[in-house]
Amino acid sequence: GRPGSGWAAREARRDRSAGGGAPPDPPGDMLCTASENLPWANIARLLLFQKTPEIYSVELSGTEDVGKTDTGDGKEKYRGLKDKRLELKKNHQKEELKKEVDLEDHKLSIKELERKYGTNIVTGLSSTQAAELLARNGPNALTPPKETPEIVKFPQADGAILCWIAYGIQYFNDKSSSLDSVYLGCVLALVVILTGIFAYYQEAKSTNIMASFSKMIPQQALVIRDSEKKTVPAEQLVVGDIVEIKGGDKIPADIRLLSTQGCKVDNSSLTGNLTPSLRTHDNPLEAENPWNKMSTSPVGTATGMVINTGDRTIIGQIASLASGVGHEKTPIAIEIEHFVHIVAGVAVSIGILFFIIAVSMKYYVLDSIIFLIGIIVANVPEGLLATVTVTLSLTAKRMAKKNCLVKNLEAVETLGSTSIICSDKTGTLTQNRMTVAHLWFDNQIFVADTSEDHSNQVFDQSSGTWASLSKIITLCNRAEFRPGQESVPIMKKVVVGDASETALLKFSEVILGDVMEIRKRNRKVAEIPFNSTNKFQLSIHETDDPSDKRFLMVMKGAPERVLEKCSTIMVNGQEQPLDDSTAEAFHTAYMELGGLGERVLGFCHLYLPADKFPETYSFDVDTVNFPTSNLCFVGLLSMIDPPRSTVPDAVTKCRSAGIKVIMVTGDHPITAKAIAKSVGIISANSETVEDIAKRLNIPVEQVSKRDAKAAVVTGMELKDMSPEQLDELLTDYSEIVFARTSPQQKLIIVEGCQRQDAVVAVTGDGVNDSPALKKADIGIAMGIAGSDAAKNAADMVLLDDNFASIVTGVEEGRLIFDNLKKTIAYTLTKNIAELCPFLIYIIAGLPLPIGTITILFIDLGTDIIPSIALAYEKAESDIMNRKPRHKKKDRLVNAPLAIYSYLHIGLMQALGAFVVYFTVYAQEGFRPSALINLRVEWEKDSVNDLEDSYGQEWTQYQRKYLEWTGYTAFFVGIMIQQIADLIIRKTRRNSIFQQGLFRNKVIWVGIASQIIIALILSYGLGSVSALNFTMLRPQYWFVAVPHAILIWVYDEVRKLFIRLYPGSWWDKNMYY
């Protein structure tokens, strides 16, 4: 049985009964968590609330949830590590699933079925009946995972409104106060709403990509209704419909088979088994009848009655269970939360500190509150949400081009921090088709080309044995190309037949040319198909030599069975008696090929003497009126599902990137190990315990486990392991292959890896993989082989099912982390330059150097495009040679980043901007010395004759205008230095000149946008008084340039020392 799906089922039902499953937590709550930690953070909350990017508001909501996890009810429980309990539960749940799934149908007779479902197997349902049922039971489709209602996606509005009210109160308290605060409130509200819309739009866009993708392949079903065969969309199937299935079709719903013609079904997506299996089992999942939705039928045709549709199918049930498995918070969400904590901490503590200073300096409390708000606004990177969203979706787009479809934007980064990849074998690491790998004839093993196009077959084809062997391969084969594929390359042609026969057909087609033509010339007169008791397949043909009237009997099958039937063996085209030495050679070859994990077939033939079997002889396969012994053995041929050619390289890349690749497969351990070796998951020079034992010729128990680097663990062994043993296994061995595992064990493996603090990526295609996909930090579903359930559960879909695409994804994920770091560093830097003016204003009493609205114009105007431009930055050279980042140690925003941005570059920027500010004031008449402690007089409306350094007198409005000019100057000062900041942030380690100053064109677009926006603000909108911009004299634009150059030079020096002294004090403190 498949106990796992059973307990998953129960788990989800428990969730449901416990109150609607896991309700989606209201987004936006993350910030509550943040501010609950800081009880005095009310105002910070107001302002930061709007910062809460909806996409980052993740599961954990405040103390409530913590409590939930602590009490351990619900979904956490299934992780229950106690062995016995798990065991107990499993058994229990297996029964429950049986009860739950009403699958008695396969035991009913057809008559009973017809009665039960009110249908007729010949005429089918009537259209009206069908329509009725469709209306009652809903379409035959899986309910997509619950979407957050759109209204919930704008929770930030609350924050904005609160914020506005605060400003409103301030305005009504003091009516004479300028309208600035109200404008600011409006702008903030606008910002909040716009970023909310923007984030929503981005998210919706990426969801649309996914939606369009799933619509790409509309499924059709051939159904009998009103006594007619009709093609209807699979969605419209209802219970009781009679459907016909052809080879290669997906079974559209759970059906009960009524009749079949040589039809086998591949239930791998349900059970994880990879080969089509004829199943006889009590368990409905394993029983031969009925068939389940989503299974594919590779051969034959069948008729069946639909007994379950939509979510009520077994698939549907499992899929809905998958959503019961809790999804961990994505690493990037954690990082962003951490970042918000830091920013909030800095903002609020500086704010409070200066509030106290201001109050103790005898400022009015109301003024002090305004200072507080100003300081917080200066500290909050308003534009970051938009930037992060754009960065993520840009990368998602880029990855989609490389066949990685990202469903959940945050998953982009998760892939980058992956430290363990649990990969499927079939289809992901391999090409997912049997291919001839080796041949053995003339006492020699030949290697066949297994690359994707088979183009390069180099083995010796001159031998007479090969001529005979090729004939057997061609003739003793029932597989055929589907007609109408003349223009398709051979390897891509669709074949009707099972995997081995397909492999042989394509192999012979590549080498010999038109196989169908050869078969036509050698007309088949009789055939015994393969069955599991005989273990061979036999056919008798006329020869294509008109002078040779003999019949040719060809046979293929399990090598030992085939050999039994032979008395001679063909060597170099000559028949020789089969003696012990040749039999020995055969066995050696057989063992060797079997040891490579390959499926070996033996081939033999016999020319039936023309005298006994004349042309008119009638062969009867039931009585077997022809000899089936004393044949001539021709050769062996072995097949394997070969690794994709790109995989070994990709695995090597993972290695150097510090990522552990674990293979998890349902296949036989030997095959699994062979593939693992050939792709490098088990490296060439490492051995398993068994290998060492074999080499040293000692029992396995005596081998020191430390000597072995690799391990092959079967599902059976895994079953008996305690979680501690699994942990030990995962830490002790660097190269692990899990074979013969069920998809449920995948979940156990994933949890084991996660206990090691690893970020785990899991690939999967089957429905039963979906709990593991959900549980994994990043679930990767296969786009071609994957079931809808797996795709729904996954965060990412590989469109080409190719492991190498994961590696590309890892690179992109790391790049995005780096680039986000750069973006954040860029964004944080100017915070100091925005903050210092307030501090100086409060302490030294200078006229306010920069207003809050102006700050918003930097945060949301000039800085937006440049910070997005950093997302286009190419990777630094070492990106795939680093260890994966440690979830808990390598933070997005770490101390060096904050210190370097705030205390180094930020401070330099502040100084540079102050120079511009002082220049403007000095050249207008207020020397720096005159500005100190001028604040009170400066701001008094009644003072209209304020004296400057030259004895001139200024009215209030004249001063105000000068103050705005000061704002503009400070703004321009910051903007100019942000250009330098942008350039230095292109790299963290390499010199800008190594990275290429002009390689990222978007950076220059960003710089241009910065300058253009500033020009527009100053010269275009300089007359709009609400914006507080004025026309600045052209020379003031260049005052900060020396400081900008200094920033660049300083950063180059920093990078130089980092490169010179890796691991040094400097490296540790200056590399962010």
Add this chain to the structure above:
Amino acid sequence: MQRLGPSLWTWDSSWQQAPATSLPLGVQKILLGSAFTSKIKVVLNQGPKKEILVLLPLGVSSLLNLWVQLQGCLFLGTFPAFILLFYLVFYGFLTAMFTLTMWVMLQTVSDHTPKYQDRLATPGLMIRPKTENLDVIVNVSDTESWDQHVQKLNKFLEPYNDSIQAQKNDVCRPGRYYEQPDNGVLNYPKRACQFNRTQLGDCSGIGDPTHYGYSTGQPCVFIKMNRVINFYAGANQSMNVTCVGKRDEDAENLGSFVMFPANGNIDLMYFPYYGKKFHVNYTQPLVAVKFLNVTPNVEVNVECRINAANIATDDERDKFAGRVAFKLRINKT
């Protein structure tokens, strides 16, 4: 980083003789090439991973010694003193840089005249006594309510005393600008014209028992025009200050007033102003307005503006450009 005291440096003191010396520091290894070549090779070896070759254009062995010391610091600077030192040097450097740029900037600014005066094209008007909200409120019976105004005015008018004026300033010819061009050589301090307190007549406060009229409910308000360097007010034509009630009812309540000097005239000889540094004893011309019969217990909005050819008084945004508005209230019981 492990804490490695300098004593743990197991480096060879004879490195100068050796062609290459290794300096093992934990997992790292520095290889110093020959010091006697014109270039020093510093090979940095961190485990099996990194090996960086640096070529430094240094040749003096003493400098090299310093260099090695510095390197030691880079590797071993785990103690806070080093961090402190770093920030000391770094911020010292930043301060120096800031000071330098500020100094360069200040070189562009002259001591005597500001570089730009575009903001001061229209001088503002202002009243004395200076009050918090530009309102002159007089409770005739309550001495304290106006005494502070009187004190301020006494202080304000002190430099205008005839004796001081006669001692410091020139008697100029009225009706024309008193220009004192530099003619190539700096010519300062420049002379200023006399504005005698007696010119203010009834509002001069000299021997005035009514305290500028405040004690009788006939207050004097002094109007002055903001100083602007090199501004030729009036464009060579005579100018004067006029006051009106802002609205019709204000005009009624305002009653009659007299102005000193007569007609509210401001003479051209007080212009141009050459700045605090040049024009040391400059005396700003004043116009005093004595309100004779303001309706008591009513707030009266008064607006005074200057009538001069080159001073616009209708700026929408600057309510004090060439004009001044204030409130006047005489409380009588």
